[in-house]
Amino acid sequence: MKIAGIISLMVTLFVILSGCKKEDSDNNASMTSVHNETESHNNGEACMSCHNSGGSGEGSFNVAGSVYTEDLSTANANGTVYLYSGQNGTGTLVATIEVDGKGNFFTTASVIPAAGVYAQVKGASGNVKNMSQLFTSGNCNSCHGVGTAKIWVN
Numbered sequence: 001m002k003i004a005g006i007i008s009l010m011v012t013l014f015v016i017l018s019g020c021k022k023e024d025s026d027n028n029a030s031m032t033s034v035h036n037e038t039e040s041h042n043n044g045e046a047c048m049s050c051h052n053s054g055g056s057g058e059g060s061f062n063v064a065g066s067v068y069t070e071d072l073s074t075a076n077a078n079g080t081v082y083l084y085s086g087q088n089g090t091g092t093l094v095a096t097i098e099v100d101g102k103g104n105f106f107t108t109a110s111v112i113p114a115a116g117v118y119a120q121v122k123g124a125s126g127n128v129k130n131m132s133q134l135f136t137s138g139n140c141n142s143c144h145g146v147g148t149a150k151i152w153v154n
């Protein structure tokens with residue numbers, strides 16, 4: 001009984017762990033979001049929990065997240081995310097990532113330097129918000145919507 005219990009536990013664990021992987025997904029795909037595109041999904045979730053080198057999602061993202069309007073539930077489509085070396089849009093513009101037609105943005109390109117970046121998010125309307133802290137993780141939704149508010153701009 002004990003052995004059988006251990007075996008069934010191991011089988012269960014294997015099923016759970018292998019369920020996170022999909023052998024035929026292309027983790028080496030190069031992908032970057034563009035305005036109006038609607039292939040993304042799972043707004044608000046931490047994209048890189050699946051879109052990583054061994055994960056189920058296609059492409060291993062280096063930067064990804066979701067943008068909302070002030071109500072924190074309406075997706076804010078077709079804006080732009082800028083990553084700068086300095087605060088409030090100063091220094092060098094390190095990367096520009098278009099927010100897609102579903103309000104999500106993503107890129108598999110390794111755009112964040114070791115020194116970190118400051119984010120600026122511009123809504124399609126032209127309104128701008130800046131993140132004041134320097135960060136090195138591009139998994140924006142791992143903080144936004146978890147320990148801090150969702151990313152929003154009107």
Ligand code: HEC
Pocket residue numbers: 022039040041042043044045046047048049050051056057058064065066104105106
């Ligand atoms: C729970 C796991 C999971 C999460 C979280 C997740 N994805 Fe995915 N994603 C997948 C899987 C699996 C696929 C491939 C199958 C499909 O299209 O549903 C995929 C497909 C995609 C595609 C389409 C790729 C193509 O070329 O067809 C895009 C774009 C995408 N995801 C973006 C995102 C973004 C942006 C986020 C975060 C807001 C995200 N995903 C969160 C698992 C996930």
Ligand code: HEC
Pocket residue numbers: 063064065081119120121129130131132133135137138139140141142143144148151152
């Ligand atoms: C390590 C956690 C973390 C990560 C990763 C992160 N953020 Fe933030 N973000 C915060 C915190 C905390 C604040 C609030 C304090 C501040 O502005 O620095 C914030 C603030 C912001 C703001 C300003 C919010 C407001 O209402 O003024 C924007 C815009 C923003 N982040 C965008 C992003 C984008 C885009 C990414 C990914 C490219 C990202 N953040 C990654 C933690 C994070």
